[in-house]
Amino acid sequence: MMQPEATDQTPSQGTQATFDVEALRAQFPILARKVNDDRPLIYFDNAATSQTPQAVIDALDNYYHRYNANIHRGLHSLADEATAAFEGARERVQRHINASDKREIVFTRGTTEAINLVAQSYGRAFLERGDEVIISMMEHHSNIVPWQLLAAERGVVIRVIPVTESGELDIEAYQALLSERTRLVCVNHVSNVLGTINPIQQITELAHAHGAKVLVDGAQGLPHAQVDVQALDVDFYAMSAHKVYGPTGIGALYARLELLEAMPPWQGGGEMIQLVKLDGTTTFAAPPHKFEAGTPAIAEAVAFGAALEWFEALPFAAMEAWERQLTAAVEAEVNSIEGARIIGTAPGKTGVVSFVIDGVHSQDIGLLIDQFGVAIRTGHHCAQPLLASYGLEASCRASVAPYNTLEEVATFGDALRRVVGMVRG
Ligand code: PMP
Numbered sequence: 001m002m003q004p005e006a007t008d009q010t011p012s013q014g015t016q017a018t019f020d021v022e023a024l025r026a027q028f029p030i031l032a033r034k035v036n037d038d039r040p041l042i043y044f045d046n047a048a049t050s051q052t053p054q055a056v057i058d059a060l061d062n063y064y065h066r067y068n069a070n071i072h073r074g075l076h077s078l079a080d081e082a083t084a085a086f087e088g089a090r091e092r093v094q095r096h097i098n099a100s101d102k103r104e105i106v107f108t109r110g111t112t113e114a115i116n117l118v119a120q121s122y123g124r125a126f127l128e129r130g131d132e133v134i135i136s137m138m139e140h141h142s143n144i145v146p147w148q149l150l151a152a153e154r155g156v157v158i159r160v161i162p163v164t165e166s167g168e169l170d171i172e173a174y175q176a177l178l179s180e181r182t183r184l185v186c187v188n189h190v191s192n193v194l195g196t197i198n199p200i201q202q203i204t205e206l207a208h209a210h211g212a213k214v215l216v217d218g219a220q221g222l223p224h225a226q227v228d229v230q231a232l233d234v235d236f237y238a239m240s241a242h243k244v245y246g247p248t249g250i251g252a253l254y255a256r257l258e259l260l261e262a263m264p265p266w267q268g269g270g271e272m273i274q275l276v277k278l279d280g281t282t283t284f285a286a287p288p289h290k291f292e293a294g295t296p297a298i299a300e301a302v303a304f305g306a307a308l309e310w311f312e313a314l315p316f317a318a319m320e321a322w323e324r325q326l327t328a329a330v331e332a333e334v335n336s337i338e339g340a341r342i343i344g345t346a347p348g349k350t351g352v353v354s355f356v357i358d359g360v361h362s363q364d365i366g367l368l369i370d371q372f373g374v375a376i377r378t379g380h381h382c383a384q385p386l387l388a389s390y391g392l393e394a395s396c397r398a399s400v401a402p403y404n405t406l407e408e409v410a411t412f413g414d415a416l417r418r419v420v421g422m423v424r425g
Pocket of ligand 1: 047048109110112113190191217219240382
């Protein structure tokens with residue numbers, strides 16, 4: 001598979017390594033698309049979902065062309081092949097995040113389902129009235145609402161870590177929230193609105209010192225960090241394949257094996273049992289199968305593995321440097337507009353640029369800039385409490401990926417200036 005290399009092809013950037021972005025783009029068929037009167041697509045909505053390289057499309061295609069079968073139960077060749085590919089994908093996820101055992105990887109529909117699994121299984125079994133769950137102000141709704149459901153059912157108390165003006169977790173406030181009542185700390189690795197990369201190791205160390213477990217929403221972490229769950233020392237890590245060049249409908253939960261062993265199932269059905277008896281003495285399968293009731297998204301799991309394999313072959317440091325360059329360029333374009341304000345300015349942030357512009361409704365920007373072929377996101381980004389903390393109901397969000405180019409950023413800037421001019425008259 002051809003992968004782009006780190007090059008040094010931009011003399012004006014001095015020693016800053018750039019990235020063979022054209023070689024990368026060539027692997028994404030969708031990037032050749034035109035939208036709205038033949039305008040080249042400029043896809044700046046990567047934090048919502050990333051595009052899919054040919055290698056991943058091929059993995060899906062190959063599955064349905066060659067070995068589509070249900071897994072684990074069949075004795076025929078296709079079932080064997082499908083099972084091997086599915087379990088191979090589990091091992092790929094395990095290696096990718098450096099989990100110590102493949103049984104620690106539970107396939108789910110994505111991050112949302114992984115967090116709900118923990119809330120419904122671990123939460124219901126081990127949290128009691130008055131126990132505290134700490135979340136943060138910068139959480140996606142998927143790391144807020146499952147805890148609210150648990151709180152309503154079990155009398156668990158939710159505490160919230162505030163966020164500073166620059167968009168960082170207030171670690172002092174976090175320390176003050178921790179107590180012997182804290183049972184679980186649930187934070188995202190990378191914010192989908194601010195781009196902030198949170199200090200997970202430090203958060204975990206502090207939580208563990210109080211005997212609390214840590215769940216990390218890794219939806220935006222997987223594409224932006226070289227995740228090592230052992231080094232981070234987290235107890236749970238939730239992931240979505242579609243944020244890291246894989247398909248939709250599949251993701252995973254990492255959880256320490258001893259936790260999965262102690263946790264009760266949360267959904268019943270085929271695959272998650274060892275023996276079913278109608279007198280109620282049904283015995284459950286061991287993890288991870290205990291948490292995978294029913295036929296899973298087999299093709300998607302296999303393609304998730306292919307996406308991680310593809311991603312691992314990219315030159316990570318050069319890709320990061322390229323994304324930083326793109327992000328700075330997007331920020332410069334936004335800042336060129338009078339009355340623009342960027343939300344989230346933490347050092348080392350990822351390629352997410354959330355912004356509002358005085359006197360111009362975010363939704364109008366999103367709709368009008370689409371006419372220029374530019375896809376950005378507008379709205380609350382499933383993080384209403386965070387936006388409210390900045391006094392906002394909505395923002396625009398341009399989020400770049402390594403396959404974006406500086407020319408696209410320049411076109412985005414021109415389009416944004418024209419849109420703002422149109423609205424302001
Ligand atoms: N957490 C964060 C930080 C996210 O960005 C997202 C996706 N927008 C999610 C959770 C939810 O992921 P999914 O919809 O794939 O379950």
